[in-house]
Structure formats: C-alpha cells, structure tokens
Amino acid sequence: MKVLVTGVEGQLGYDVVKRLNLLGIENIGVDRTDFDITDKEQTEAYIFDCKPDVVIHCAAYTAVDKAEEEQGLCYAINVDGTRYISEACKKIDAKMLYISTDYVFDGEGTEAQKEDKPTAPANYYGYSKEQGELLVKELLEKYFIIRTSWVYGKNGNNFVKTMLKLGQTKDEISVVNDQVGVPTYTPDLAVSICDMLQTTKYGTYHVVNEGYCSWYEFVVEIFKQAGINIKVNSIPTSEYPTRAKRPLNSRLSKEKLDKNGFNRLPEWKDALKRYLDEL
Template identity: 60%
Template sequence: MKILVTGVGGQLGYDIINILQNRNIKCVSTGRQEFDITDFEQTQVFMKKEMPDTVIHCSAYTSVDKAEDNVELCKAVNVGGTRNIAKVCNEIGAKMMYISTDYVFPGTGEEAYEVDDPKGPISVYGSTKLGGETAVKELLKKYFIIRTSWVFGKNGNNFIKTMLRLGKERSEVNVVCDQIGSPTYTADLAPLLCDMVMTEKYGTYHATNEGYCSWADFAAEIFRQAGYPTRVQFIPTSEYPTKAKRPLNSRLSKKSLDQAGFQRLPTWQSAVKRFVKEENL
C-alpha cells in the first residue's frame, strides 16, 4: 500500500502523514511545492511518477470569507484541483478520499444532517466543496467522501489557539451562540481516516467529535480547560457580521459510520481537554 496525501501543510494532512509514518505505511506527502493541483498536466505527471494505491486529498482553499472575493481561485482549487486528482486516480486505478465539509448543507433546522440529505450551500466555499464532491462521484467508484466540521489541530491556526490568545489578553470575549455544530480534533479524525482507507467500504461519511455545541459554548469550555477567568458573552450571528454566511445548523449525523462498523470519535469536550493540555505544555 502506498498513500499520497495532499495538503500536508494543513492541520489534517499533517496528522494523517504522521499516523501513516508511525504505522509504517508507505506514504508521499505533498504540498504546493510538489505540484499544482489546479494544473492537470503537473498533477498527472507527479501522480503517475509516484503511482499511489490511494490518495487522501486534504488540500483545499479554506478561507471562507476571502472566497467570497476570490471565487475563481476558490473554484479552481476546490473543484478543478479535486477533479484533476480524481481523473488521475481513475487512470491509475487508485482509491481517493476527499475531505469535505458541513458547509455543503444550507444550515437550517435543528436536526442532524444525514449524508444524503438535500444540499444547498450558502457560501462560495461551500458550493466549491460540493463541486469537488460531485467531481469525485462522477469520475470514481472507489472513493470516500468525508464531511467534517469545526476542525482544529496542532499544525496551523484555529479557533482554540485564537481563544487561548484572547483569553490571556482580555477579561471578556464576544462569541456567537446560534451556530451549532461539532468541534473536531484532527488527532482524533486522522486515525479514523487512515483506518477507513485501508478498507473497501466506499461512500460518503460524516466524521466529527461527538456532541454538539455553539461557538460560545466551545469558547467557554476552552477557557475552563485552560483555567482562564475570561468571560464569554453569548451573541447572535446578527451581531457578528462576516463576508460569507455561516450555517446555523452544522449538526452531522454519524449513522453512516455506525452502519459501516467504524468507531465514533471521542466527545468534543475530551478533544478540547487534550488539545489545551498539549498547547499549554
């Protein structure tokens, strides 16, 4: 087994490569310097040289607000780049795992989204990630699509690191309380994905840490675990305008994981506790 991982400079790609190496699985880590995924010829040449059995595609344009002003670039990376990788996977007979997002859904209601529920992204980022999903499904039979949410990890910037910084600087922070979802620790998600790609249980899955909370609840738990006295002011999304619309409901059902026999991830509170402890070492 030889696995090529894109986007190793990001939070999830970084952890996936570390796990594969620790498991002594032959892997190739790639970023922008190795090849440009938006260039089909570069993608084809690199992948045919390496001839992986599997590609875990973590590379993406993830700046949700900037995407509203950089539509073509976001589309080129998230749709075009994904399509290029899927095309070559089809040519060489490789499996593909594509990392997607809760943003493919409209974010309405209060029920957890099932994998086949109607899509309806409300941002450029969400629509391009859905476009990537479509490309994978059109071109491949041997694919895994993994939707996750509210990701945080050791390698890169994220909400917890921001809150830990603000907690040292301020006695109070304003955080939105009407967007509900599941924080997801890449150190928990990565092992599941590495297990999954070793199987032939193809399809679409939702994978996040267990439990739901608001961003304000998330912040309060971070301060509690860090021992900071910082107070969280719970504010509605309407008081915190952003360039891109955010889904109010990011709950994702794990029924697909259960049905395939994969183990669910630990609770988000457990994940926060472990991450904060590691950050404060």
C-alpha cells in the same frame, strides 16, 4: 499499500501523515511546493510517477470569508484541483479519499444532517466543496467522501489558538450562540481516515467528534479547561455579521459510520483536553 496525502502542511494533512507513519503504511505527504493541484499536467505527472494506491486529498482553499471575494482562486483549488486529482486516480485505478465540510449544507432545521440529505451550500466556500464532491462521485467508483466540521489541530492556525491568544490580551469577548456544530480534533479524524482507507466500504461519511455545542459553548469550555479568566458574552449571529453566511445547524449524523462498523470519534470535550495538553 502506498498513500499520497495532499496538503501535508495543513492541520489535517500533517496528522494524517503522522498516523500513517505510526501504522507503518508507506506514504508521501505533498504540498504546493511539490506540485500545483490547479495545474492538470503537473498534477498528473506527479501522481503517475508516484503511483499511489490511495490519494487522501486534504489540500483545499479554506478561507471562508475571503472566498466570497476570491471566487476564481477558490474554484481553481477546490474544484479544478479536485477534478485533476480524481482524473489521475481513475487512470491509475487508485482509491481517493476527499475531505469535505458541513458547509455543503444550508444548516436549516434542528436535526443532524444525514449523509444523503441534498446539499445546499450557504456560501461560496461550501459551494466549491460541494462541486468537488460531485466531481469525485461522477469520476470515480472507489472513493470516500468525509465531511467534517470545526477542525483544529497542532499544525497551523485555528479557532482554539485564536481564542487562547485573545484570552491573553482581552478581558471580555462576544461569541455567537446560535451556530451549533462539532469541534473536531485532527488526530482523532486522522485515525478514522486511516481506518477507512484500508477498506472498500466506499461512500460518503460524516466524521466529527461526539456531542455538539455552539461556538459560545466551545469558547467557554476552551477558557475553562485552559484556566483563563475572561468574560464571554453570548450574542446571536445577527449581531456578528460576516462576509460569508454560516449555517446555523452543523450537526452531522453518523449513521453511515455506524452502519459500516467504523468507530465513532471521542467526545469533543475530551478531544479539547488532549489538544490543550499537547500545546
């Protein structure tokens, strides 16, 4: 089996390649320096030349607030880029694994969002990822769509690193308490991705660490585990306006994961501990 991983310089792509290497699966990790996914000819030429059995598409435009202003760029990367990769996969009969997000949902209600719940993104980034999902489903039969949330890993910037920096410079911070989801550690997610791609159990899955918390609870746990003494104030979203609207309920149901015999990821606090140890 030969696997092509896009977005290898990002948090998830980096850990997926690491996992594939550990499993002894032949792989090629690529980033924008190798080819531009918004260029159809470049994308097809690279994929046709490489002839992978599977493409794991981690590359994405992920600046949620900036996406509201840079809609053209966001669309080109998340929608056009996904289209070109899907079309190339179809032509060489390769499987595709597309990384999506909790932001495809509106975040209404208190129940965990099920895999087959109709999507209704609350912001442009979510819309672009939803459109990517629709293209993958429309163009391919051999596909996996993995929706995940609140991702962090060793390679690159993320929320945990930002909080640790603030912990060094501030005595007090305020964090929203009414947006609930699941922090997901990229090495754990990479294990699930690499398990899945070796099967033909195609479809849409939710893959996040176990449990859930608010951003406020996540921050309190980060500082607790890191041994940082700082006052954390709990505030509602209404007191912290952002350019892009965030879903309040990002809990994701893992019914499909269970049904198809895939392992759930470890509990989020355990994952955070391993990440802080790694740092």
